[in-house]
Amino acid sequence: MPLIEAQHLSKSYGALRAVRDVSFSVDRGEVVGFLGPNGAGKSTTMKMLTGHLRADAGAALIAGLDVAEEPVRAKQHLGYSPEGAPAYGEMTVREFLRFAADLRGLADPAASVRRTLALCRLEEVAAQGIDTLSKGYRMRVGFAQAVLHDPEVLILDEPTDGLDPNQKHEVRRILKEMAATKAVIVSTHILEEVGELCTRVIVIAKGEVRCDESREKFLARGADLNAVFRQLTA
Amino acid sequence: MTSPAPAAPGLKPFAAMLRREFAGYFRTPLAYVFLAVFNAFAVSLAFFVGGLYESGVASLDRFFLYHPWLWAFLAPAAGARLWAEERRQGTLELLLTWPITVWQAALGKFLAAWLFLACALLMTLPVAFTVGWLGDPDWGVIVSGYAGSLLCAGACLGVAAVASALTRSQVIAFVTGFLACFVLVLVGYGVFDELLAGLFGPAGIDEIRRLGLWRNLEPFTLGLLDVRPIAYFLSVAFAGLGLSTIIIERR
Numbered sequence: 508m509p510l511i512e513a514q515h516l517s518k519s520y521g522a523l524r525a526v527r528d529v530s531f532s533v534d535r536g537e538v539v540g541f542l543g544p545n546g547a548g549k550s551t552t553m554k555m556l557t558g559h560l561r562a563d564a565g566a567a568l569i570a571g572l573d574v575a576e577e578p579v580r581a582k583q584h585l586g587y588s589p590e591g592a593p594a595y596g597e598m599t600v601r602e603f604l605r606f607a608a609d610l611r612g613l614a615d616p617a618a619s620v621r622r623t624l625a626l627c628r629l630e631e632v633a634a635q636g637i638d639t640l641s642k643g644y645r646m647r648v649g650f651a652q653a654v655l656h657d658p659e660v661l662i663l664d665e666p667t668d669g670l671d672p673n674q675k676h677e678v679r680r681i682l683k684e685m686a687a688t689k690a691v692i693v694s695t696h697i698l699e700e701v702g703e704l705c706t707r708v709i710v711i712a713k714g715e716v717r718c719d720e721s722r723e724k725f726l727a728r729g730a731d732l733n734a735v736f737r738q739l740t741a
Numbered sequence: 742m743t744s745p746a747p748a749a750p751g752l753k754p755f756a757a758m759l760r761r762e763f764a765g766y767f768r769t770p771l772a773y774v775f776l777a778v779f780n781a782f783a784v785s786l787a788f789f790v791g792g793l794y795e796s797g798v799a800s801l802d803r804f805f806l807y808h809p810w811l812w813a814f815l816a817p818a819a820g821a822r823l824w825a826e827e828r829r830q831g832t833l834e835l836l837l838t839w840p841i842t843v844w845q846a847a848l849g850k851f852l853a854a855w856l857f858l859a860c861a862l863l864m865t866l867p868v869a870f871t872v873g874w875l876g877d878p879d880w881g882v883i884v885s886g887y888a889g890s891l892l893c894a895g896a897c898l899g900v901a902a903v904a905s906a907l908t909r910s911q912v913i914a915f916v917t918g919f920l921a922c923f924v925l926v927l928v929g930y931g932v933f934d935e936l937l938a939g940l941f942g943p944a945g946i947d948e949i950r951r952l953g954l955w956r957n958l959e960p961f962t963l964g965l966l967d968v969r970p971i972a973y974f975l976s977v978a979f980a981g982l983g984l985s986t987i988i989i990e991r992r
Binding site: 554557558559578579580582583585587589591593594595596597598606607609610611612652 | 838
C-alpha cells in the first residue's frame with residue numbers, strides 16, 4: 508500500500524482552477540521532488556494532502572486513511588511543514604516542540620523533544636524565543652516539528668527556501684538519513700536538489716502533472732535542467 | 742504495511758491546547774496590562790462613579806453595575822488573539838494539520854481565555870472583603886453576583902471569538918468584537934428603543950431589552966438565580982464558540 512495517495516485531486520479558487528485532476532502515489536523509501544513554477548499548484552496540492560484544504564473533487568490518503576474522512580487518525584501519521592515554516596513566535600523552541608509533542612499525545616514527549624533537538628541541531632537555541640531566531644534556525648524549527656513524532660509520511664513545502672548553502676546541505680543530510688523508512692514529498696524550485704536528494708520527480712504546471720518519473724529518467728532528459736524545466740512547464 | 746496506528750490521543754490534544762493558550766497570555770505583557778486595567782476600572786467605577794462607599798450599603802450591586810461595560814471592552818481585548826493571531830503567524834495551517842479536531846482546539850482556546858478573565862475577576866475579591874469588613878453583606882448575593890459577572894464575561898468572549906475568527910488582524914478583531922458587545926450593552930439601556938419600536942412595535946421593545954447584557958446580569962446582583970439569564974449568557978457564549986469554529990472549518 509502506498510503511504511501517500513492523491514486520487515484525482517482538484518481545487519478551484521473562484522474561476523481559477525489551481526489543481527486539476529492530480530493523481531500520484533508515493534511508497535515508503537521514496538523521496539519525491541515536487542517541482543513547478545510559482546503558482547503551479549504545488550502548495551495547493553500539498554494543502555489538500557495534509558487536510559488543510561478540502562479538495563473540490565478527489566481524495567487524499569495518508570497511510571491508507573482518507574484525510575477528509577478520518578482526519579485525526581490520518582494526521583497522526585503525517586509530518587508537515589508549510590511554506591515559510593510558521594511557528595508560535597512568542598514561544599521558545601523547546602516550549603513549541605513540547606507543545607506539539609503534547610498535542611500529538613506522544614507517549615514520552617520529553618524524550619521526543621530531546622531527540623528532535625539533537626537531530627535538527629537545535630540544542631543551542633532551545634531556550635530562545637522563536638521570534639528571535641535567524642531564518643535558518645526558524646526553518647529548522649519548522650522541520651523539527653514535522654519530524655518530532657517520527658512520522659511515516661513527511662510533506663515539506665520548500666524546506667530549504669532562504670537557507671544558505673551550508674544550511675541547505677544540513678537539511679538534505681537529515682532528510683536522507685530518515686528517508687529509507689518514510690514516504691517524503693519535498694516541494695522546491697531548486698533543480699539541483701533533484702539530483703542530490705530525490706529518488707523521483709513530479710513536475711506540475713498550471714495545476715496538472717506534466718511528468719512523473721524516476722530521478723534517473725528525469726536527469727537523462729538533458730544536461731541543462733533549467734531548459735528541461737522550462738520545456739516541461741511551458 | 743504501515744506500523745500500528747498510534748494510540749488514540751483522547752483528551753491530551755485538548756489539554757495541551759488549553760495549557761498553551763492560558764500560558765500564552767502570560768508570555769507577553771498583555772496579561773499584566775489587562776489585569777491592571779481591569780482592576781483599576783472595576784474598582785474606580787464602583788467607588789468614584791457608583792458611589793459604593795457613600796451609599797452606606799454593604800452590597801456589591803454598584804460594583805457589578807459596571808461589569809457589562811467592562812467585559813464589553815476587555816473580553817474582546819483578551820479574545821482578539823484567539824484566531825487572528827493564528828492566521829497572522831500562519832500557525833493556523835500547522836494547527837489544522839496536527840491531529841486535533843477544530844472543535845477541540847476551539848474549545849481549548851475559549852476555555853483558556855475564559856479562565857484568564859476569571860483570574861481578572863477573582864483579583865477584585867478585596868472589594869468584597871472591604872464591604873465585608875465595613876458592614877455585614879449578604880455573602881450569597883455577592884457569590885451570585887460574581888457568578889453572573891463570570892457568565893457575562895463568557896458571553897462577551899463568545900462574541901469576541903467570532904470577531905477574531907473573521908480576520909487576521911487583532912486590532913480589527915478587537916474593534917468589531919467591542920462594537921458588537923457594545924450593542925449588547927446599549928440594548929439593555931433602551932438606547933435603540935425608538936428605532937426598535939418602529940421595527941417591532943412597542944410590544945417587542947421589552948423582549949429586545951431582555952437581550953441586553955445588563956438586564957441579564959441584574960438578577961444575579963440581587964441574589965436572584967433564574968434559569969433565563971443563565972441560559973442567555975451560556976447560549977451567547979456557546980453560539981459564539983460554535984460559530985467561530987464553523988468559520989475556521991470553512992475558511
